[in-house]
Amino acid sequence: MKFVRKFQAELPVYYEKAITDYLRKIGELIKEMVASGINFLENVLIVITVPAEYLEKDKAIMRKCAYNAELIKERYSKNLQFTTEPEAAAVYCMENNLKVTDLNTPETTFMIVDCGGGTVDLTTRKLLKDKQLGEVTERAGDFCGNNSDFTNYEMDIEDVVPVVMQYVTEEVQEKMEENDWVIEFGYDDIKSMFDSVVGRIIKMIHMQLDNNRETCSAMLLVGGLSQSKYLQERIKQEFQHRVKNISVPLQPIAAISRGAALYGLSMINSAPNFENSHKFVINERVLKYTYGISHVWKKGDPIERRRSNGRIHKFLSLAQRGTVVEINQEFTSMIFPISSTQSAVDFLIYFTAKYSAQYIDEDGMEKLESLLISLPDVHYGRRPILFGLTFGRMEITASAKNQLNGQNYQTTLKFDI
Structure with missing residues (x-):
């Protein structure tokens, strides 16, 4: 997905349209084969596998394309679930x-x-x-290439890459003509390549x-x-x-593909409507990134990093890379508004591949989403807010609860693609 976005200008079609069209055709085939006589959008659970390195934004793109392909009734339907390969x-x-x-x-x-x-x-x-x-x-993970079983292999240049024939020397051309332009690769030759x-x-x-x-x-x-x-x-x-x-x-x-089907069946068996399933095949994961929020300068922080408004935007880590988390486990921190008269707080959520970080402008730090909440009752002063990140099956939920009046805000990190 990231590769596709990077080279979008060189593609003859927009990548989201290509994905959507592909999913729509797959959906038509599925509906024809297995969905006869049932309400597909209401009663079918779809499980899409994605590479382990996919970011939340990549999964959001896939969800958007699945919705546009009419595989789900609502964009954030529980009938579409993700699992990694x-x-x-x-x-x-x-x-x-x-x-x-x-x-x-x-x-x-x-x-x-x-x-x-x-x-x-x-x-x-x-x-x-x-x-x-x-x-x-x-x-x-690593990029390592692919191959099949090693056997002797013959390549007919005239059939496979005829354009090469015009670039060989006269001496090589004579030898190749004697062999009918066929090159034979032995077992050891192929083995050495891999x-x-x-x-x-x-x-x-x-x-x-x-x-x-x-x-x-x-x-x-x-x-x-x-x-x-x-x-x-x-x-x-x-x-x-x-x-x-x-x-x-x-x-x-x-x-x-077969594992994805088993994963989906485990969800159906534990909760037929997919809504309140608490028994998942995948119960624990190791976080691939460190997640946290932006917070401001405190006494003792380097003065030279202060901005014109007198603040430094630091990184408050909530969940560290390498941590083993259970499904729906929440990580929280008590936050106080900067000013006692502040009537709203915008929580800026960031992530990084580093195990630890101090500032939101460090290399590798990326903004994930924001959560804006209202803070009425300014007469109470600096009201405490319990901010949390909950790691679900494949998506993250951010929440903020006003500890004085009980108001609770949350978002499933819907992305502005």
Whole structure:
């Protein structure tokens, strides 16, 4: 999504329109196949998987496109839910491989190695009670490329890249004509192309295992690249002394889509109307960012950073990156208005990939949303406000409660896209 936005000017269509049109066609197919005779907008739960690195704004764009594609009745309908690709893969493996190996018991820790078309994602999970999952360490990811099983391969230049023929030297041309412009790549040639990729994957796994606080009982390989026998053998050889069980699901490419379906079914079974579901497959996550709000200069802060109005906009951290949070867990802080006569407060919410930060203008700091609240009863002076951030399944809710009169404000971080 970020790549698409960056190169928007070079695309022949607007990216939101392309996504919307794609979702609309998918929706038409779904309605034709599975929604016959039922009210689709009222009775169908849609689960969309997104990459783990998606920001809240990226998910908001997907939600907007799904609404425009007429997959949901209201833009913020509960009938559309998100889960990340690593989480979906973990759900699939939990319901399949872990059962087969008798490892589907609480406290079992396992790693998902998702080797996809261009990236590799590593996530370590722990089985909790009632088939719930917790995240043990932060996700690790990298761009590593893709390949299939290694075999000898012949490339016919005339068919594949005929334009190259005009650039070869006369000597090379004679040799190529003798071979009918066919180049043969042997096993070792192809293997050498991917040795560095496999090496990087192995290095990432070592680092993830080193960061684990508990022993990893199983490692499950999913994604297209995981079908490579060479990669499987290298990983098993490298980690057989550290992980008891290393395996590949029967359909590793379908692990994410099938896991998303299982995730949706778990929500339906726990709360048929999706509204009050408290029993989720994914019960704990590790925060990928540090979240907080802007607050002003206090005595002892550097004077040189003061603005013309005498204030310094600092960063008050509420939830730190790397923290393990449960679904719907709230992080709060008591805030007081700057002035006793202040009749409103605008909470500016920021996030950063850093573990700690002091100022909102630091590199990597981004504004997420704002929450404007009214503060009547100015005669009470500096009224205390309990501000909180609640981390739901895939979205964040900001809230502010006036501790004197009980007024409560909240937003689900609706973005101005």
